[in-house]
Amino acid sequence: MRNLNIRSHFEEYQDISELSKDDQELYRNAVEARDKAYAPYSEFSVGAALRLENGLIVSGNNQENAAYPSGMCAERVAVWSALSQYPDVKIKKLFITARSEKKEVKRPVSPCGSCRQTLAEYETRQKQPMEVYFTGETGIILKAASVRDLLPFMFDNTLL
Numbered sequence: 001m002r003n004l005n006i007r008s009h010f011e012e013y014q015d016i017s018e019l020s021k022d023d024q025e026l027y028r029n030a031v032e033a034r035d036k037a038y039a040p041y042s043e044f045s046v047g048a049a050l051r052l053e054n055g056l057i058v059s060g061n062n063q064e065n066a067a068y069p070s071g072m073c074a075e076r077v078a079v080w081s082a083l084s085q086y087p088d089v090k091i092k093k094l095f096i097t098a099r100s101e102k103k104e105v106k107r108p109v110s111p112c113g114s115c116r117q118t119l120a121e122y123e124t125r126q127k128q129p130m131e132v133y134f135t136g137e138t139g140i141i142l143k144a145a146s147v148r149d150l151l152p153f154m155f156d157n158t159l160l
């Protein structure tokens, strides 16, 4: 037996003002998307904004449904929207933010497992890391340089 220690690295920012102007713009797009979410059941609105390598921003938000599993997370709405319109354009980064009607979201909201798996496949396909920034309504911002940092031992298509 031997132990394997897997490391992930994250950068922590105290405030949006510490980010570049471009990244602040991406954050504002994520907030705008968040505030247009359709989340009447959880009352938890999530916004995701992607920066493509051609400079464009594509955003998405969570879309819920009375039949709960029929809803979709913000990250997958955003990434599928981007890649259905621009299938050959790489995604440079993703910004995620969230807000709840019930209580202040003070800590970073990281993508759920299914979103990580989805993002990871596109990261592999584009052969270039996708940076992931995530924050709450208030509080710190965390940045992963790659989806891999969020999903060690991802299931990948080289196994198929």
Ligand code: THU
Pocket (backbone or CB within 6 Å): 039, 042, 044, 045, 046, 061, 062, 063, 064, 071, 072, 073, 074, 075, 110, 111, 112, 115
């Ligand atoms: N949600 C997202 O949009 N992204 C995540 O990564 C986690 C959860 C949504 C799904 C649901 O509409 C609400 O947040 C509460 O789970």
